[in-house]
Amino acid sequence: MPSPLSRRSVFAAAAGGLVLSGTGTLSAQAQGKRQGLSVRGADLSFLLQLEEAGVRYRDRQGRTGTAEKILAAAGANYQRIRVWVDPPEGYTDRERALALGRRAKRAGLKIVLDPHYCDFWADPGKHPIPAGWPTELPALAEKVRTYTRDLIRAFAAQGTPVDIFQMGNEITAGILWPVGQLYPAEGPQRWSEFATLLKAGITGARQGSAGRPLPVMLHIDRGGKLEDTRWFFDNITELDVPFDIIGQSYYPMWHGSLADLEANLRDSVSRYRKPVLVAETSYPWTLEDGDGYENLITDDSALPDVGRFPATEAGQAGYYEALRKVLAGIPGGRGLGFLAWEPAWIPGVGWEPGAGAPNDNLTQFDFTGRALASIRAYRRP
Numbered sequence: 001m002p003s004p005l006s007r008r009s010v011f012a013a014a015a016g017g018l019v020l021s022g023t024g025t026l027s028a029q030a031q032g033k034r035q036g037l038s039v040r041g042a043d044l045s046f047l048l049q050l051e052e053a054g055v056r057y058r059d060r061q062g063r064t065g066t067a068e069k070i071l072a073a074a075g076a077n078y079q080r081i082r083v084w085v086d087p088p089e090g091y092t093d094r095e096r097a098l099a100l101g102r103r104a105k106r107a108g109l110k111i112v113l114d115p116h117y118c119d120f121w122a123d124p125g126k127h128p129i130p131a132g133w134p135t136e137l138p139a140l141a142e143k144v145r146t147y148t149r150d151l152i153r154a155f156a157a158q159g160t161p162v163d164i165f166q167m168g169n170e171i172t173a174g175i176l177w178p179v180g181q182l183y184p185a186e187g188p189q190r191w192s193e194f195a196t197l198l199k200a201g202i203t204g205a206r207q208g209s210a211g212r213p214l215p216v217m218l219h220i221d222r223g224g225k226l227e228d229t230r231w232f233f234d235n236i237t238e239l240d241v242p243f244d245i246i247g248q249s250y251y252p253m254w255h256g257s258l259a260d261l262e263a264n265l266r267d268s269v270s271r272y273r274k275p276v277l278v279a280e281t282s283y284p285w286t287l288e289d290g291d292g293y294e295n296l297i298t299d300d301s302a303l304p305d306v307g308r309f310p311a312t313e314a315g316q317a318g319y320y321e322a323l324r325k326v327l328a329g330i331p332g333g334r335g336l337g338f339l340a341w342e343p344a345w346i347p348g349v350g351w352e353p354g355a356g357a358p359n360d361n362l363t364q365f366d367f368t369g370r371a372l373a374s375i376r377a378y379r380r381p
Contacts, residue, residue: 037327039164039277039337040378041078041109042364044068045092046345048099052090053348057369067344068107070371071364075379079104080112080279080339082169083151085130086119088353094151101160110163112217112279112339115151117144117168117175117201120352124173124221127181137179141196144176145204152208164215165205166279167198170249172220172232195239202242219247219279224256226264233272245336246272247279252319253302260304262326265335275334278327280341282362283319284311285374290367291347293356311361313372320377338377340364 047067057067059074068079081104083097092100097113104111116122119130134140155162168175174182180194202216218236222228233246246268250261265276284297300306309319320340327335343364350356360367364374 036380037324037335037337039078039339040380041076041080041112041337042071042340042343043080043082043114043280044071044342044344045080045082045097045100045114046342046349047103048092048096049090049349050344050346055344055346055348055369057344057365057371059371060373060375062370066103066107067365068103068109071343071375071378072107072109074371074375077108077110077378077380078112078163078337078339079107079109080114080166082114082116084116084118084120085147086132088120090353091120094154098154098158098160101155102158105160111155111160112164112166113151113155113162114166114169114219115148115201117147122168122175123170127168127171127173127175127177129176129179133176135179137193137196140176140179141200144197145200145207148201148204149208152205152214153210156208156210156212161209161212162205162214164217164245165202165209166217166219166247167201167205167243168219170219170221170280171198172222172228191235191239195236195241198236198241215244216242217245217247217277217279218243219249221249221280222255222264223248223250223278223281224252224258224260224264226260226267229264229268230271233268237272244274246274246276248276249280249341250278250323251280251282252304253297257304258322258326261323262329265326265330269330269332269334275336276327276330277336278323278338281323281338282341282343282359283309283316283374284361285313285316285363285366285372286361287311288361290360291356293350293358295361296358297361313366313374316364317373317376320374324377343375 058064059070081097081100101111133143174180174194180197182189220232268276289295300311309315345357346363346365347360364372
């Protein structure tokens, strides 16, 4: 397997003036040009299914448009796209991910690609190997490399090259269980195997980009949890896994207050000399339920800053403004920005066939598809 590119290589993403050096710092040129946050975007991976279900979207003035164009008009510049290997029919496989990529580029958005390396959902609680993949480490690592290479190539071949590559989804507990699992029920944590799989995917991504700079993000779910973040990235650094961006999921209901987030992000950029990106976030605009399927957040007691940000449209907008302020204040311009998670996932499509949407009160569109005040957070300045 070819060696990854040298860490001293320079990686660039043209959108928003994002230029990363081999140490993960923003170049002096980029810092001089930056206005606001470099990354302001959203994961819209359910979009095709929602439209097929009849969902329509409107901007703040009541004009009908596609969700990605409404967000782009508000100032968004990135769209994250997840991709599963062999999901249930209609969910985001490679072909649907490519279709989303074409739409993103037409809307003027850069692409963050988020392969889950699973047939369906992957997160810290589950990460099974795809049904048709090998289960022994050497063959599995090779499959990860070639799958990733071909995926990146496919995006480039259709004229929609990937701008940030996310190596797995919320990989705090490893990937491709049990081979790369960090918390097995029995036996030791498999850090060496995990690192082998990460390096295979990153190598494949570099090969697929054919020399085009491609920043790599490692994404965990510990936004406000400093010690957990240190534990993960200390190990990753010791194992010499090459990466450029620290990605964090940050949901206040699970990951602490904004003050906790700020302390963790500041520690990370100092400790690892890498920029940070809030790769997933959301906040409730109501405690009501739009589809009769129980939501994840039904009680505002789960919100650590509820006094500042109640579960209302104005409270949600205030949360995103405060998040912007935290990120803009990270030293050295290393707070790259945020990606809202599925802000268009209003009632109409379930998280799995036959189910509902458990976060239809965490969106940035109301139950009828009208954009909420919080989309102003995508603005550039």
